[in-house]
Amino acid sequence: MKPFEHVRAERTERALAAHARHPRAQYLAGGTNLVDLMKLGVLDPPLLVDIGRLPLDTVAETSDGGLGIGATVRNSDLAAHPLVRSRYPVLSQALLSGASPQLRNVATTGGNLLQRTRCPYFQDVSHPCNKREPGTGCPARDGVHRDLAVLGHSAHCVATHPSDMAVALAALDARVRLLGPDGARELPLTDFHRLPGDRPERDTVLRPGELVTEVVLPPPAGTSAYRKARDRASYAFALASVAAVLAVADGRVRHAALAFGGLAHRPWRARAAEEVLRGAPADEETFARAVDAELAAARPLRDNGFKVPLARGLAVRVLTDLAAAS
Amino acid sequence: MDREGTAGRDDGRGEGRDGPEGPTSSVTLRVNGTVHALRLDNRTTLLDALREHLDLTGAKKGCDHGQCGACTVLVGGRRVNSCLLLAVACDEPVTTVEGLARDGRLHPLQEAFVARDALQCGYCTPGQICSAVALLDEAAAGHPSHVTPPHAARAEGAADLTRDEIRERMSGNLCRCGAYPHIVDAVADAHRETVR
Numbered sequence: 469m470k471p472f473e474h475v476r477a478e479r480t481e482r483a484l485a486a487h488a489r490h491p492r493a494q495y496l497a498g499g500t501n502l503v504d505l506m507k508l509g510v511l512d513p514p515l516l517v518d519i520g521r522l523p524l525d526t527v528a529e530t531s532d533g534g535l536g537i538g539a540t541v542r543n544s545d546l547a548a549h550p551l552v553r554s555r556y557p558v559l560s561q562a563l564l565s566g567a568s569p570q571l572r573n574v575a576t577t578g579g580n581l582l583q584r585t586r587c588p589y590f591q592d593v594s595h596p597c598n599k600r601e602p603g604t605g606c607p608a609r610d611g612v613h614r615d616l617a618v619l620g621h622s623a624h625c626v627a628t629h630p631s632d633m634a635v636a637l638a639a640l641d642a643r644v645r646l647l648g649p650d651g652a653r654e655l656p657l658t659d660f661h662r663l664p665g666d667r668p669e670r671d672t673v674l675r676p677g678e679l680v681t682e683v684v685l686p687p688p689a690g691t692s693a694y695r696k697a698r699d700r701a702s703y704a705f706a707l708a709s710v711a712a713v714l715a716v717a718d719g720r721v722r723h724a725a726l727a728f729g730g731l732a733h734r735p736w737r738a739r740a741a742e743e744v745l746r747g748a749p750a751d752e753e754t755f756a757r758a759v760d761a762e763l764a765a766a767r768p769l770r771d772n773g774f775k776v777p778l779a780r781g782l783a784v785r786v787l788t789d790l791a792a793a794s
Numbered sequence: 795m796d797r798e799g800t801a802g803r804d805d806g807r808g809e810g811r812d813g814p815e816g817p818t819s820s821v822t823l824r825v826n827g828t829v830h831a832l833r834l835d836n837r838t839t840l841l842d843a844l845r846e847h848l849d850l851t852g853a854k855k856g857c858d859h860g861q862c863g864a865c866t867v868l869v870g871g872r873r874v875n876s877c878l879l880l881a882v883a884c885d886e887p888v889t890t891v892e893g894l895a896r897d898g899r900l901h902p903l904q905e906a907f908v909a910r911d912a913l914q915c916g917y918c919t920p921g922q923i924c925s926a927v928a929l930l931d932e933a934a935a936g937h938p939s940h941v942t943p944p945h946a947a948r949a950e951g952a953a954d955l956t957r958d959e960i961r962e963r964m965s966g967n968l969c970r971c972g973a974y975p976h977i978v979d980a981v982a983d984a985h986r987e988t989v990r
Contacts, residue, residue, distance in 0.1 A: 471816025568966025
């Protein structure tokens, strides 16, 4: 690991000012991914601005009946929060299906969103990687890519975003609040992560020095659930996963939000599927037709075509279960 | 890893100060009830601070990447991978496997691991035991897990620790000897002891 300075910030403005001291500074919260990437030599920030003590660690109901989640709330605390368990079960389930209890006790909301891909080439500095070193190439496209993207990838990068939590947040229409040198802004979670295009080194639209301060959920729009397929029964990244929110009235879909994990460079909100679902009969035939409409855009690589029927099965099953429960 | 040569004046703020090999910081670690004032290279993980600076070698270095759980200790009562936590960022009390016994008597989980022969080589055992101590606390506090369907999970009160629950909740601790069946037995025994 390369040497680095460590500065602890007690106030948010101080954190921004400290970060401004170096263009390659990194904010340190839980560090479960950042410290690992520093050990691997993937990242070598000369300055860590420790935001672990900032007052961003609360979960609170908003005035409109939604939920405000501070950026440094630990994943385990969020998953166990009574309001999350009762009103946003998809979020609790997604969190609990990720990582291990030890990691969830430390990893934060903001850090979970900002974790990097687990593409083996990105994590191994002896290989080229356009995300790690722009312009060096993507060995994954013709190499080991069974776990990588089938949707939205580019000639430059086929990485997937590893978060489960972010997939649930995408289906919940979460918004992300940011604070940077130019002030505060807020954007939909679905606009926060990028597709790789020809700039795969940029995972998100975060500007230099900007800090994630809060994730805000609107009031729940329906019943919700998360389902994940992985190589082991526990403690493994998603091969494919689905987060769904469904509201049914008189046998028809009143609200549907669907997002896939493990398939793309960002949580994949399935707008084409939702278009088919809206107002349609809430039955398995509709659900299959909707999911097929979304996955028609899939462009599997040589060894990951299995993800398409896997994701289809997960999505149809989750929607069918939610319809039966409502 | 010993950084004695870089030790110097304590500026008292935990701010960085360059040593021969890189910036160092003054770090106060409270471990098993004892306060230690150290000056550490900022790169020092809690695991290395415990093992290399405080001679507490109970927590083990397995993968050193947060994947195996051999380094599990309790920080502020919560189980964490000490290999991924920078010592300079750690300011809550730490409990390691050396700090679990009380008044010369092993912790109920340590006793259960012995009684159930829940190990072969023993390398993962300190991490397994620290993890299981926290598991029982989490279950008592009603924390949910992946294997409990949300509609089945109790809204309040202790979680029901079935074997599937124990296996899921211990999934952050690998045992390459494969002593899992006895580890689950030991955790189940200790759980029965604590809820009795």
